[in-house]
Amino acid sequence: MNKRHSIRWRWLLLAACGAAIAVQVQAEALATRVLVPTQRYDELVSDAVVESTRQTEIAAQVPGRVTALYVKAGDRVGAGQPLVTVDQRAADQQLAAVRAQAAAAQADLDVARRELERTQTLFARKYVSQAALDRAQARYRAAAAISTSRLAQTRAAAVEPTLHSISAPYAAIVARVDVELGSMAMPGTPLVTVLDPNALRAVATVPQSRVALLQMRSPARIELPDLPEPDRWQTASSVTILPLADPQSDSIKIRLALPPSTSNGIRPGMFARAHFPIGAPHPRLMVPLSAVVRRTEVDAVYVVADDGSATLRQVRLGETSADQVEVLAGLSFGERIALEPLAAAKR
Structure with missing residues (x-):
C-alpha cells in the first residue's frame, strides 16, 4: 500500500470514528423516561x-332622563367610578324648596322663642295670665316640631341628587349596558351590568x-x-x-x-x-402528551431499547389529564419511551 492509500484509509477511519462518536452523543442527548405506575382516581x-360569583345589575332608584353615559361593554372600572348620570334638575329644585322651607321654620322658631322668653318675664311680674304663658309655650313647641320636620326633609332631599349619579360598587368589568344616552330611566330598570x-x-x-x-x-x-x-x-x-x-x-x-x-x-x-x-x-400508565406522535388515526410513541435504538409503536390512549395522557394498550410498566419524538425519529 503506497503512502497515498495509507493517508486515505486513515481519513476514512477518523470519519467513521467521528460518526460513531456523533451517534453516541446523539443517543446520550435523547431525553427518555421509564414508565412507572401513577396512582390516579377514576373521574x-x-x-x-x-x-x-359577583355579578350585579345596577338599576335606577329615581326616574329621569339619562344625561351622561361614561362606559361601554367591556370596559374595566374601579370602585366608585361613575357609570351613568340621570337628569337631576328636578331634584335640585326640590332640594332648594325644602331648604327654603327649613329656613322659614327656623325663623318662626326664633320668633316663638323670643316671645316665650318675654311672656315668661311678664308672667313672673304678674303682668300676664297663666293662659298667656301656656299659649306662648305651645306656640314654641309647635314651631320647634315644624323646624325639626323641615330639617329632616332637607336631609332626605339632599340624598336624592346623589341617587342620580350611579357609580360602580366594586372593581369590575362592564358586561352589558342596557340604556342609551337620552333614554328614560325608571326605578328598578337595569342600566348597567358589571361583574368581577x-x-x-x-x-x-x-x-x-x-x-x-x-x-x-x-x-x-x-x-x-x-x-x-x-x-x-x-x-x-x-x-x-x-x-x-x-x-x-x-x-x-x-x-x-x-x-x-x-x-x-x-x-x-x-x-x-x-x-x-x-x-x-389505582395505578395507571401515563405518558406526556408531547411524547405522543399522531399520524392520521394512529397514535404512537417511540420506545427506546437497551442499545439506544428507538422504535415507533402504536398505542391506544385514554383520558387526558393536563399535560399527561393515559395509555390503555401498547406499553408496559418498566419500558423506556422517548420524550422528544422528532429527535427519536432521526436515530
Whole structure:
C-alpha cells in the first residue's frame, strides 16, 4: 500500500470514528423516561358553565332622563367610578324648596322663642295670665316640631341628587349596558351590568345518584375546551354541593371555584367540563402528551431499547389529564419511551 492509500484509509477511519462518536452523543442527548405506575382516581365528567360569583345589575332608584353615559361593554372600572348620570334638575329644585322651607321654620322658631322668653318675664311680674304663658309655650313647641320636620326633609332631599349619579360598587368589568344616552330611566330598570372577573366559578349539573360517589379528598379539575394550554385545565380551589335537587332532572348543582386567573380568556358563560374524582385511586400508565406522535388515526410513541435504538409503536390512549395522557394498550410498566419524538425519529 503506497503512502497515498495509507493517508486515505486513515481519513476514512477518523470519519467513521467521528460518526460513531456523533451517534453516541446523539443517543446520550435523547431525553427518555421509564414508565412507572401513577396512582390516579377514576373521574366523573359533567358539563358545566362558567359564571361570576359577583355579578350585579345596577338599576335606577329615581326616574329621569339619562344625561351622561361614561362606559361601554367591556370596559374595566374601579370602585366608585361613575357609570351613568340621570337628569337631576328636578331634584335640585326640590332640594332648594325644602331648604327654603327649613329656613322659614327656623325663623318662626326664633320668633316663638323670643316671645316665650318675654311672656315668661311678664308672667313672673304678674303682668300676664297663666293662659298667656301656656299659649306662648305651645306656640314654641309647635314651631320647634315644624323646624325639626323641615330639617329632616332637607336631609332626605339632599340624598336624592346623589341617587342620580350611579357609580360602580366594586372593581369590575362592564358586561352589558342596557340604556342609551337620552333614554328614560325608571326605578328598578337595569342600566348597567358589571361583574368581577377575578371571582369566577364553574357550575356543574351532576345526577343525584352519583353525588355520593364523589371523592372530595382529591381536588376536582375544570376543563375549558375553548382555551389553549396551559389555561385549558384549572384546579378548583373549593367545591360546594348545593343542598337542593332539581325534581325534574333529579340532579344537583355543584359549584367549583376557579382560582384567580391572570388570563383574560376565561369569561362567564363559557362551556366547561368538571372532572370529579370518584372511587379509590389505582395505578395507571401515563405518558406526556408531547411524547405522543399522531399520524392520521394512529397514535404512537417511540420506545427506546437497551442499545439506544428507538422504535415507533402504536398505542391506544385514554383520558387526558393536563399535560399527561393515559395509555390503555401498547406499553408496559418498566419500558423506556422517548420524550422528544422528532429527535427519536432521526436515530
